[in-house]
Amino acid sequence: MRFKLNRKKREVHLGDRVFAFILKVPSVALVLLLVSIAYYLFRNALPVIHKQGWSFVTTSVWDPVNDVYGALPVVYGTVVSSFIAILISTPLSVGVALFLTEIAPTRVGRVVGFLVEMLAAIPSVVYGLWGIFVLAPWLRTTVEPFLAKTMGFLPFFQGAPYGVGMLAAGIILAIMITPTISSISREIFNAIPRVQREAALALGSTRWEMMRLSVLQSARRGIIGAVILGLGRALGETMAVTMLIGNRHEVSASLFAPGSTMASIIANEYAEATSDVHVAALVEVGLLLFAVTFVINSLARLFISRGFRWGAPSNSPGGAK
Amino acid sequence: MYSLLSTQNLSASFGSTQVLKNIQMDFDEFTVSAIIGPSGCGKSTFIRCLNRLHEEVAEASATGKVLLQGHDIYASDVDPVAIRRKIGMVFQKPNPFPSLSIFDNVAIGLKLAGVRRGAILRETVERSLKLAALWEEVKDKLNSQGTSLSGGQQQRLCIARALAVEPSVLLMDEPTSALDPISTAKIEELMTELKKTVTIVIVTHNMQQAARISDKTAFFLLGEMIEYGETSELFTAPKDQRTERYITGRFG
Numbered sequence: 001m002r003f004k005l006n007r008k009k010r011e012v013h014l015g016d017r018v019f020a021f022i023l024k025v026p027s028v029a030l031v032l033l034l035v036s037i038a039y040y041l042f043r044n045a046l047p048v049i050h051k052q053g054w055s056f057v058t059t060s061v062w063d064p065v066n067d068v069y070g071a072l073p074v075v076y077g078t079v080v081s082s083f084i085a086i087l088i089s090t091p092l093s094v095g096v097a098l099f100l101t102e103i104a105p106t107r108v109g110r111v112v113g114f115l116v117e118m119l120a121a122i123p124s125v126v127y128g129l130w131g132i133f134v135l136a137p138w139l140r141t142t143v144e145p146f147l148a149k150t151m152g153f154l155p156f157f158q159g160a161p162y163g164v165g166m167l168a169a170g171i172i173l174a175i176m177i178t179p180t181i182s183s184i185s186r187e188i189f190n191a192i193p194r195v196q197r198e199a200a201l202a203l204g205s206t207r208w209e210m211m212r213l214s215v216l217q218s219a220r221r222g223i224i225g226a227v228i229l230g231l232g233r234a235l236g237e238t239m240a241v242t243m244l245i246g247n248r249h250e251v252s253a254s255l256f257a258p259g260s261t262m263a264s265i266i267a268n269e270y271a272e273a274t275s276d277v278h279v280a281a282l283v284e285v286g287l288l289l290f291a292v293t294f295v296i297n298s299l300a301r302l303f304i305s306r307g308f309r310w311g312a313p314s315n316s317p318g319g320a321k
Numbered sequence: 322m323y324s325l326l327s328t329q330n331l332s333a334s335f336g337s338t339q340v341l342k343n344i345q346m347d348f349d350e351f352t353v354s355a356i357i358g359p360s361g362c363g364k365s366t367f368i369r370c371l372n373r374l375h376e377e378v379a380e381a382s383a384t385g386k387v388l389l390q391g392h393d394i395y396a397s398d399v400d401p402v403a404i405r406r407k408i409g410m411v412f413q414k415p416n417p418f419p420s421l422s423i424f425d426n427v428a429i430g431l432k433l434a435g436v437r438r439g440a441i442l443r444e445t446v447e448r449s450l451k452l453a454a455l456w457e458e459v460k461d462k463l464n465s466q467g468t469s470l471s472g473g474q475q476q477r478l479c480i481a482r483a484l485a486v487e488p489s490v491l492l493m494d495e496p497t498s499a500l501d502p503i504s505t506a507k508i509e510e511l512m513t514e515l516k517k518t519v520t521i522v523i524v525t526h527n528m529q530q531a532a533r534i535s536d537k538t539a540f541f542l543l544g545e546m547i548e549y550g551e552t553s554e555l556f557t558a559p560k561d562q563r564t565e566r567y568i569t570g571r572f573g
């Protein structure tokens with residue numbers, strides 16, 4: 001006789017059935033909510049989708065007066081500011097995580113880890129204020145002139161130093177996503193078994209070689225997942241970026257120049273949008289943003305779930321041949 | 322004349338708990354020495370002091386001397402990294418590097434030591450895998466992941482990895498406790514072969530194993546070394562009553 005575990009049939013008691021129902025409702029509701037958000041975004045974007053088709057994402061002119069909308073600069077701004085953020089934050093976060101798990105004494109690690117995670121609790125608008133009053137002036141007077149002098153042959157570092165602009169937005173994003181990336185990296189490093197580290201040490205590796213061999217190499221996938229998750233946050237971040245990016249609808253190679261992002265243009269214009277097509281254009285920007293972050297987060301999930309697979313040798317131990 | 326490896330007044334602690342008390346032992350070149358004793362008596366801690374792995378544990382400390390060829394490996398000018406190249410270790414649970422191929426798992430020790438020449442690496446990998454009696458089983462799949470092997474094969478891979486850097490001492494902490502009888506027999510067979518070139522110190526819970534493979538055996542109890550002598554003598558005519566009680570299974 002064969003038995004089969006059937007989850008539906010197991011819940012024969014009335015209490016279990018009620019409980020299962022209570023749990024099922026919110027799960028289903030959340031899935032429906034996700035689908036309906038996508039659907040309403042799409043439906044409300046229809047006027048501009050009909051009017052402009054693909055030119056919406058391939059052109060640069062954004063002219064609400066004549067009802068012409070080209071979202072290329074905001075897509076560009078979102079991608080570039082997030083990319084800067086990832087570029088700065090990844091080594092920083094992985095470095096912090098390595099320090100906290102491998103080098104710092106346990107107690108120091110716990111305190112510093114807590115403080116780093118507190119960075120995630122600071123409201124976006126506070127970052128924005130700090131950016132305006134501290135970061136942007138510093139960039140304008142010190143960092144940008146320095147970059148222009150040393151690497152001014154690159155198109156990214158040419159033009160007038162505004163302070164407020166793509167670079168400022170990228171840096172503030174980097175700070176904001178560092179807690180995310182470093183705390184996930186830390187979890188992943190902590191999940192690596194001790195014997196893995198000792199294997200490297202016992203072979204005569206230095207501390208740094210041990211980190212590379214037993215920690216970083218094994219955690220590669222997980223780190224990529226953490227970075228993608230951070231990227232997801234950066235793409236959608238609105239307030240601080242709106243305050244720091246300068247809000248100019250233009251594609252400019254220079255990182256010193258002002259720009260705008262998908263999130264910032266919605267925040268800036270939605271309240272004043274009067275024509276139906278203008279509203280629809282902003283909704284379509286929202287739809288693009290939704291799609292991008294959804295895809296990015298799905299990718300992150302995939303990487304992280306694989307990155308966490310540790311433990312026992314893949315074959316059963318003692319498998320004699 | 323001194324032994325290849327010896328300890329003098331070796332004591333070890335975790336925090337304020339002392340787990341090894343004044344251990345005095347000598348290991349002669351090209352012998353197999355077994356360490357037996359009940360769980361928690363400090364066997365692992367002891368051999369981890371021999372390659373300075375003990376100090377990698379938070380709060381761990383040790384006092385006394387460990388002499389390799391007459392030189393104290395705990396002297397202040399000694400680099401633990403260099404010591405660990407001379408004193409290799411095999412752990413209880415097979416722990417090949419999951420991100421590395423079979424080949425790289427064996428070659429990694431040499432690479433860490435700065436060897437880059439492909440020919441030397443290939444030659445060493447082959448020799449080490451043959452020494453570890455694994456060559457025939459893996460020679461056609463050197464590029465697959467080390468973790469794709471069976472548990473017993475993984476343990477022999479770890480032995481090959483340790484042997485590749487040509488250590489003078491090989492420490493083994495219950496290397497067969499996670500393995501089936503056939504893999505265990507293979508590794509035991511291997512040890513009699515290995516001791517022609519390397520001195521082995523092995524911790525084991527299996528007294529038959531100690532009797533089969535070792536030249537000398539030490540009995541540890543509660544952090545103390547109770548008795549250490551020729552294996553045949555220790556098992557047939559133990560000098561200490563506690564040893565006798567332990568090996569006859571009348572302990573506690």
Ligand SMILES: Nc1ncnc2c1ncn2[C@@H]1O[C@H](COP(=O)(O)OP(=O)(O)OP(=O)(O)O)[C@@H](O)[C@H]1O
Pocket residue numbers: 335340358359360361362363364365366367378
């Ligand atoms: N990381 C650690 N921190 C604190 N105490 C430890 C640690 N590792 C071991 N100990 C303690 O040190 C003592 C000796 O442990 P050890 O691992 O050397 O025993 P063992 O003889 O190898 O035991 P087993 O046969 O179970 O492997 C034990 O009492 C144990 O509780």
Ligand SMILES: [Mg+2]
Pocket residue numbers: 364365366494
């Ligand atoms: Mg042990």
